[in-house]
Amino acid sequence: MSTVPTSVQAPLVCWNCHERTLGTHFCSSCGKLLQLPPGIDYFALFEMPRNLWIEMGALEQKFLQLSWKLHPDNFVNASEQERELSLKRSSELNDAYRTLRDPIARVEYLLAIEGERKEGETKQQAPPELLEEVFELNESLDELREAKASGEDLAELKSRLEAAEKNFQEKLHDVDGELQATAREWDAALTGDSLTRKKIMARLNDLLNRRSYIRNLVTNVAKELAEV
Amino acid sequence: MGRIVGIDLGTTNSLVAYIDAQTGQPKCIPGPYGSTLCPSVVSIDADGSIIVGEPAKRRLLTQPERTIYSVKRLMGRGPGDIQDELKLFPFRIDPSSKNVIRVRLGQKVFTPPEISAFVLRELKNWAEAFFGETVDRAVVTVPAYFNDAQRQATKDAGKIAGLEVLRLVNEPTAAALAYGLHEKQRGRVAVYDLGGGTFDISVLKLISTSEGDIYQVLSTNGDTHLGGDDIDNLLQAFVHERILQHNQIDFSPHGELAQELRKALINVKHQLSEADMATLRFSLPNGKVFAHEFTRGAFEALVKPVVDRTMGPVKQALSDAQLKPSDMDEVVLVGGATRTPLIRHTVQEYFDRKPHRELNPDEVVALGAAVQANILDRGVKNMLLLDVTPLSLGIETYGGAVAKVIPRNSTIPASAQELYTTGVDNQTGIEIHVLQGERELAKDCRSLARFTLKVPPAPAGLPRIEVKFLIDANGILQVGAKDLRTGEQHFIEVQPSYGISDTEIERMLEESIEYAEQDFAERQLIEARTEAESILTATAKALTNPQAASLSAEERSRIDASVAALKESVAGSDYKLIRKRIDELNQATEHLAELLMSCAVSTALEGRKLAEV
Numbered sequence: 001m002s003t004v005p006t007s008v009q010a011p012l013v014c015w016n017c018h019e020r021t022l023g024t025h026f027c028s029s030c031g032k033l034l035q036l037p038p039g040i041d042y043f044a045l046f047e048m049p050r051n052l053w054i055e056m057g058a059l060e061q062k063f064l065q066l067s068w069k070l071h072p073d074n075f076v077n078a079s080e081q082e083r084e085l086s087l088k089r090s091s092e093l094n095d096a097y098r099t100l101r102d103p104i105a106r107v108e109y110l111l112a113i114e115g116e117r118k119e120g121e122t123k124q125q126a127p128p129e130l131l132e133e134v135f136e137l138n139e140s141l142d143e144l145r146e147a148k149a150s151g152e153d154l155a156e157l158k159s160r161l162e163a164a165e166k167n168f169q170e171k172l173h174d175v176d177g178e179l180q181a182t183a184r185e186w187d188a189a190l191t192g193d194s195l196t197r198k199k200i201m202a203r204l205n206d207l208l209n210r211r212s213y214i215r216n217l218v219t220n221v222a223k224e225l226a227e228v
Numbered sequence: 229m230g231r232i233v234g235i236d237l238g239t240t241n242s243l244v245a246y247i248d249a250q251t252g253q254p255k256c257i258p259g260p261y262g263s264t265l266c267p268s269v270v271s272i273d274a275d276g277s278i279i280v281g282e283p284a285k286r287r288l289l290t291q292p293e294r295t296i297y298s299v300k301r302l303m304g305r306g307p308g309d310i311q312d313e314l315k316l317f318p319f320r321i322d323p324s325s326k327n328v329i330r331v332r333l334g335q336k337v338f339t340p341p342e343i344s345a346f347v348l349r350e351l352k353n354w355a356e357a358f359f360g361e362t363v364d365r366a367v368v369t370v371p372a373y374f375n376d377a378q379r380q381a382t383k384d385a386g387k388i389a390g391l392e393v394l395r396l397v398n399e400p401t402a403a404a405l406a407y408g409l410h411e412k413q414r415g416r417v418a419v420y421d422l423g424g425g426t427f428d429i430s431v432l433k434l435i436s437t438s439e440g441d442i443y444q445v446l447s448t449n450g451d452t453h454l455g456g457d458d459i460d461n462l463l464q465a466f467v468h469e470r471i472l473q474h475n476q477i478d479f480s481p482h483g484e485l486a487q488e489l490r491k492a493l494i495n496v497k498h499q500l501s502e503a504d505m506a507t508l509r510f511s512l513p514n515g516k517v518f519a520h521e522f523t524r525g526a527f528e529a530l531v532k533p534v535v536d537r538t539m540g541p542v543k544q545a546l547s548d549a550q551l552k553p554s555d556m557d558e559v560v561l562v563g564g565a566t567r568t569p570l571i572r573h574t575v576q577e578y579f580d581r582k583p584h585r586e587l588n589p590d591e592v593v594a595l596g597a598a599v600q601a602n603i604l605d606r607g608v609k610n611m612l613l614l615d616v617t618p619l620s621l622g623i624e625t626y627g628g629a630v631a632k633v634i635p636r637n638s639t640i641p642a643s644a645q646e647l648y649t650t651g652v653d654n655q656t657g658i659e660i661h662v663l664q665g666e667r668e669l670a671k672d673c674r675s676l677a678r679f680t681l682k683v684p685p686a687p688a689g690l691p692r693i694e695v696k697f698l699i700d701a702n703g704i705l706q707v708g709a710k711d712l713r714t715g716e717q718h719f720i721e722v723q724p725s726y727g728i729s730d731t732e733i734e735r736m737l738e739e740s741i742e743y744a745e746q747d748f749a750e751r752q753l754i755e756a757r758t759e760a761e762s763i764l765t766a767t768a769k770a771l772t773n774p775q776a777a778s779l780s781a782e783e784r785s786r787i788d789a790s791v792a793a794l795k796e797s798v799a800g801s802d803y804k805l806i807r808k809r810i811d812e813l814n815q816a817t818e819h820l821a822e823l824l825m826s827c828a829v830s831t832a833l834e835g836r837k838l839a840e841v
Contacts, residue, residue, distance in 0.1 A: 068439050072701045076604045091641035091698055098638055
């Protein structure tokens with residue numbers, strides 16, 4: 001996942017017949033299952049451009065088609081090397097499908113292969129414009145925990161937190177909307193100049209971090225409220 | 229290479245099935261007692277020989293301390309996990325148990341996979357007797373919600389029984405395969421599988437493509453400790469209480485008396501699947517008879533908690549698949565416990581759809597296993613199963629939290645890579661703890677493995693080790709590591725937290741072969757005697773038929789002589805002699821068999837044996 005792919009596929013030498021081959025899945029000379037050629041990222045595997053809008057039906061069809069070819073069931077009686085390869089290839093296929101099917105994971109993956117997002121990057125700093133609200137929220141959460149410990153009446157605190165939860169849910173919804181709009185911009189700029197693309201990616205990256213921050217908040221509040 | 233079969237290794241009963249070459253349909257293989265169900269009960273004799281199935285089940289009443297049932301509940305579990313089970317099940321855990329549980333059976337100590345292996349070997353024997361050929365490979369089913377350790381333990385059991393387990397298939401998925409083949413179902417299918425000890429719910433999508441049918445599992449959920457056994461436990465607790473109240477008898481829940489009561493209650497439960505009322509009559513040690521009349525209503529009120537517990541997983545599975553109950557095209561009921569009307573009604577009401585139960589709920593999982601076995605054996609290329617991992621895979625991070633690397637309901641095989649480096653100069657090892665489960669803290673998840681990545685000494689942060697976690701098509705974890713600086717692959721020996729080592733498995737396999745040789749002759753004898761009994765009964769009955777009067781005196785005396793000879797041989801212990809005498813009697817009764825059928829049929833069936841008529 002950390003390799004930066006090249007758009008041109010280099011010819012590969014088949015592990016079995018040692019011929020040069022251009023196949024993505026099977027050797028063009030001997031027909032044996034191949035290692036996934038370097039440079040084939042998840043989008044290329046599904047023969048799709050690096051668009052952020054994906055037609056789900058087409059993605060599923062391609063997934064099922066490739067599953068027929070790569071699944072370990074087909075290689076039960078094959079050599080150990082082929083069995084291992086099929087395990088590797090079909091797990092890569094499933095990983096790819098899982099990633100591209102999920103709109104958020106898809107953006108994360110795109111930024112990773114474009115080199116615009118480091119693996120494991122989820123900066124947990126509050127976005128500046130949310131600082132005040134986050135501060136209030138944390139105070140309410142502390143009060144709730146204290147009130148719970150001392151057995152005080154929780155009704156007022158609870159409704160305050162519920163309002164805050166709703167507020168952040170709405171913010172999450174807004175971020176999702178912004179992400180979608182920015183994704184459309186990306187698709188339109190796919191063949192455009194690299195500066196524009198870099199700028200869009202920086203915005204996508206910010207949105208992802210913001211989203212993950214807000215989502216954690218919502219989860220935490222929901223958890224505290226569930227325990228009341 | 230020998231034959232391949234599909235095996236349902238159940239909590240209460242196990243079955244073995246194959247694909248009939250003529251019809252292409254799966255079929256279960258009957259054992260020596262005529263039933264396709266082999267009770268998953270193992271007993272050990274005073275001389276150390278092993279008894280499996282129906283005869284072992286009978287010994288539950290006479291020699292409970294030498295007999296074990298429901299061992300599936302212990303598979304892949306550690307001593308700390310099973311305290312609840314111990315209150316309800318008469319497992320005698322040996323103090324030598326460390327990570328792997330060891331149970332006492334008579335004078336000997338066994339691990340759960342070894343005991344399951346006895347059951348698997350018995351089924352292997354059934355199949356070999358049926359085919360007249362060796363059987364060396366199998367597809368074995370497991371509850372969909374089984375974790376890595378429970379799956380590994382099942383695979384180990386296969387190995388110990390001398391079977392290559394080509395694939396572990398999830399039980400509800402197997403059932404869907406059997407139904408798909410039978411009913412030509414399409415669309416979205418929910419499989420509700422309540423067995424003896426486990427509950428699974430799976431949501432599948434059946435897709436027809438130009439290449440063939442795809443069975444894609446969308447989500448699965450369940451409870452590996454919820455089943456018909458729990459219904460029996462509730463009934464038993466209820467009656468124990470009553471007997472204590474009215475008769476002041478408090479018997480240990482694990483003794484012979486408790487086993488007898490359990491048997492009687494299971495009978496009542498079965499009756500209530502058909503009738504509105506059933507009566508328990510039970511002889512107490514004080515000579516009195518305890519009687520209790522169960523109405524279906526009272527029974528249902530008693531077992532409702534068990535049924536309610538299944539609905540949480542059902543809702544979770546649907547929500548994970550992002551579907552509503554009304555989105556389902558078909559609902560399938562699997563497992564003996566779904567014969568209980570309350571369960572059928574609850575499921576029907578929830579999905580607002582009449583559930584399928586055309587196929588025998590006891591056999592359907594084994595039938596599906598046979599279908600998958602056939603796919604793998606012959607490379608039948610018109611069907612493909614895409615299953616999922618039931619639990620999220622995670623790695624422990626700072627502060628005991630868990631980072632999820634493969635989410636639950638990911639299609640398998642699935643993998644994830646994580647990059648590791650060192651925190652201090654010249655650090656030589658990185659500790660990795662792999663877990664399975666949905667909770668956020670490592671202590672609440674199931675520990676799968678702990679291992680140390682070896683790192684060559686270097687300044688902190690310089691080493692770059694990529695660890696690859698791969699869940700294979702059996703749902704079992706493999707781990708590999710690669711040093712990204714040198715490109716060197718490391719093979720990681722992962723000692724599973726609750727597993728048995730390969731060397732131990734080898735030893736168990738050897739011991740198990742010894743057992744197998746020891747009881748081979750005995751088994752042959754039992755089978756020959758059983759067959760002799762049935763042909764003797766059939767002959768005696770046939771001789772009372774008016775048609776028998778037309779036998780010649782010579783024929784009649786030959787039959788009588790053969791019967792006497794066979795009876796004499798049954799009293800001895802030479803199974804080959806019994807077989808020979810059976811053949812002789814079969815020949816002597818050929819004409820009698822023909823006489824018993826109408827002339828028209830008899831020409832078609834010429835040469836048939838009396839027992840088959």
